Amino acid sequence: MQQEMAKGAKGEPFAVQELYRKGPLTPSQLAASMKTTTGRVSALLSALEKKGQITRESDPDDRRVVHVNLTKAGRERAERQRESMREAICWIFSQMGERRAREFVELTEEFTTYMSLCMPGKPRPTPEEVAKAFSENTQEVA
Template sequence: MGFEQEAVSELYASVWGNRSTMQREFTRGAHGEQFVLRELSMKGTQTPSQLASALQASSGRISTVLSSLEKKGWVTRDIDSKDRRIIRVNLTDSGREQSHRMIEEMRSAICWIFSQMGERRTREFVDLVSEFT
């Protein structure tokens, strides 16, 4: 096995293989409420289909997430005034605050990881990620 395969195996085991805290956070953020809140916070009003497309999720999954967010008072679903077939999803003030809290929690977690890595290794990591994105 080449170094590439070994590196992939090590990365998989470290991040995803043992259900680490990092993996749980990435999964939670990428497949649910946190993603929708972040998307609405960054882009403003969206339709459920726009959110589904951005998340690469089914309309049923988005509907479930939106129902949960609506019950928590973090989003509203409103009928478009010009086309009653269209639903517009908006953040409430409470949802905006929650989105900011989640972003700060993630930022804090990443900063902690970087503090453990040190400045040199962090800069190398950021450079590598930038090179391939």
Template sequence: MGFEDEAVEELYSKVWSHRSAMQRELNRGAHGEVFALRQLACHGEMTPSQLAESLRVSSGRVSTVLSSLERKGFVTRTPDPSDRRVVRVAITEAGRGRVEEDLEDMRSAVRWIFSQMGERRTREFVELTREFMTYMSICHPGQPRPTAEEVRKAFEGNA
């Protein structure tokens, strides 16, 4: 087995398959609430169908999430004035506050991790992650691997 196979195995078995406490907290029982709020905060008012499509979940799942968020005062659902059959979902100020709080909690946790790693290793990690993500953006399963020219262009675009 070459180093590439060993690295893939290590990523699958030790990194991607084991959820950290932080990852579990991100997905904590909210079952998409955090992601729905972030989507609304970034893109503004949406229909439930648009939200389901952007989150890649069923309309039933979005309906459940929206009911929970509405009970908590994080979103409002109102009929579209031009077509009463269409429902518009908007984030409330309380919802925006929740998004900001969640993002700050995550930033604080990641800053602490970086403080433990130290500046040199953090900078190396960020640079390696940037490089890895650039390769990930141009290499698609089941398709031919990118050419040297495609790789060069990808890295020029991320410089």
């Protein structure tokens, strides 16, 4: 399961979801968001193109720039992936029970806030920065 999830983070499912969420992207923008090489993205896009799930279009103002778009089949795939993930998450939460599911969500929010403050190679945040981040997250939820 973990291997499948890791593979999805670098493969077609992730690329399809990025294009679905963000709209047309250049191959280099897609590579940056996937944290992979443009060569890997090129191979991935070729596979998606063969499946009829993306198109590549040259920018009319700059022929060197290519925009990648989802086709109808690509959008349908993205929607199926999203629905499948939603169903899986709902099932997991139902197995956990309401109290534990709420605790999980709260802990995940807390963890995500801390992660947003801890950039590799940077000093750890001050107590004031931590308090500010949690204060901002509380305001976003309200």
